[in-house]
Amino acid sequence: MHKFVLFFLVALFCLGCKNGQKNDTTSIATSKTNEPENIENSPSTQDNHIANKEEKSSNSEQQKSVVDLSFENDSTNDVDKTHELKDKLPSAISEVPEINLAEEAEINLAEETEKNSNELGAEAHYQEQETEENFQKEDRTTVDAETEENIEENSNKKSEETSFEEFEETSFEESNSNAEVDTTSENAAKAEKDRLAREAQMKAQKDRLAREAQMKAEKDRLAREAQMKAQKDRLAREAQMKAEKEKKRYWNLLLAKKGTYYYDIYIDKTKRGTQVTSISANNGSIVVKLDVSIDVSTWYYSYKFKQTSTEVWRDDIPQSYDCFQDDNGTKTTLKLKKTSSSGYSMTFKGKTTSLSHPVIPGSSWNLMDAYEKYPNFVVIDGGQGTTVKHSKSKIKFHNDEKIKVGSGYIKCKHFSPTTGEKWSAWYSTNDGSFVRYTDVVDGYFYDTVLTKIQK
Structure with missing residues (x-):
């Protein structure tokens, strides 16, 4: 236990x-x-x-x-x-x-x-x-x-x-770097865009200024042209007015010569003939009639000369000219007719020739007026059917001289050609009337001098 x-x-x-x-x-x-x-x-x-x-x-x-x-x-x-x-x-x-x-x-x-x-x-x-x-x-x-x-x-x-x-x-x-790069790129692109915009704006401004300058230049040109045209028109009007005035003055000079003029014709200082010039006005025209008669008779020689002519003037230019001449038995006829505003036709011995204005007959009653009016003109010799060109630049005016007419004296303008011809003429300083004319023909000295005026 x-x-x-x-x-x-x-x-x-x-x-x-x-x-x-x-x-x-x-x-x-x-x-x-x-x-x-x-x-x-x-x-x-x-x-x-x-x-x-x-x-x-x-x-x-x-x-x-x-x-x-x-x-x-x-x-x-x-x-x-x-x-x-x-x-x-x-x-x-x-x-x-x-x-x-x-x-x-x-x-x-x-x-x-x-x-x-x-x-x-x-x-x-x-x-x-x-x-x-x-x-x-x-x-x-x-x-x-x-x-x-x-x-x-x-x-x-x-x-x-x-x-x-x-x-x-x-x-x-990296994102920041990329963002910075992107920002830099965006800034560069924006700067480039702004630069291009400024350049475009400057170019547009420049183009606008160029257009304005061109328009202004065109406007100025048109203004200058208009001004020049106005000036030209004004000058034309003035020239026309001056021409009208000169025409009127010239016409008045022609009308002032109305009357009958008697002349003695001397050959080698011996009276051999007479000349009668009759100037009249008819329906706005001036009619000039010329009658020349020369008779040289001696026991051993006989010579007779006869010439008659009629001139019609209107608007200070000749409208027609008819001349008949009997030169010691040789008879000729000349006819001049105005065909246009500045053209003439001349017929002599069946032959017609065209001439241009200014043309005056060789009756010498208004020669000085032609020199004053025209720098160049043509003189018709009705007896010969020829034309001689006269130029004011080839005329020499001498000192005024007094010519005895009847019992008195007329103060005259003396002029002669510088081309070597032998003729001389004297015209009244008062109304331009024909007073004296001298010439050398075939070795004979011809002297036609005014003796009487019948108004």
Whole structure:
């Protein structure tokens, strides 16, 4: 009975030791298991991970020392209890009645069993302790590996984050650089656009100014042309007015000559003939009739000359001229007719010739007026059918002279040609009337001089 009680106590003691070790192992494993979760869940840096790792290592060693101490304490208690039991055992045995050999064998067997059980318990305890240590080492290794993996993972994450941040920074910098480039390009394009716009505006302004200048020049040109035209028209009107005035004056001069003029004709200072010039006005025209008669008769020579002519003037120019001449039996007729505003046709001995204005007959009654009016003109010799060109530039005007006419004197203008011809003429300074004419023909000196005027 005592042996059974002792065996029960030893078994209970061993069971208590096992439960205590399991609880300690469970607490250590739980603490070790929770620590990696905290490490995984902590967003710390690599230095914090290393510090946690060292702290865990120190905690594990402390826990191991605690376990070892607890085990040692348990073992010490078991030995003490065993010694106490052994000390109490002899007294108990002395109190128990004597036992036979069989009981003693059972007691020995129980003791050996107890001893083996203790040994087995100790061995199991040590195996469990080694297992626990191995488990702790594996946990520490696992924790360390997980910690290293976490550290490496965190380092990779940090590296990735750093790379991502660098990539983002690089991308941001590139985007900023691209943005700056784009901004620079946009600014350059805008500047170029503005420059082109300014150039286009300047060109448009320049074109507008050029058009305005061209329009102004055209306007000025038209104004000048209009002014020149107005000036030309004014000059034309003035010229026309002057011509009309001169025409009127000339016509008045012709009209002032109205009357009958009587002339004596001298050949070599001997009177051989007469000339009568009759000037009259009829229906706005001036009619001039000329009658010349020369008779040279001696005992050995006889010469007779007869010439009559009629001139019709209108608008200060001749309209027609008819001349008949009998030169000592040789008779000729000349006819001049105006055909256009400035053209004439002259017929002599059946031959017609065209002449251009100005043309005057050779009756000499208005020769000085023609020189004053025309710089160049043609004089027709009605008896010969010829024309002689006269030019004012080939005329020389002499000093005024007084010519005796009847019982008085008329102040006259004297002029003669500079071409070597022998004729000279005198015309009244008062009304331009024909006063005297001299010429040399076939060696004879002819002198026609005014003797009387009948108004």
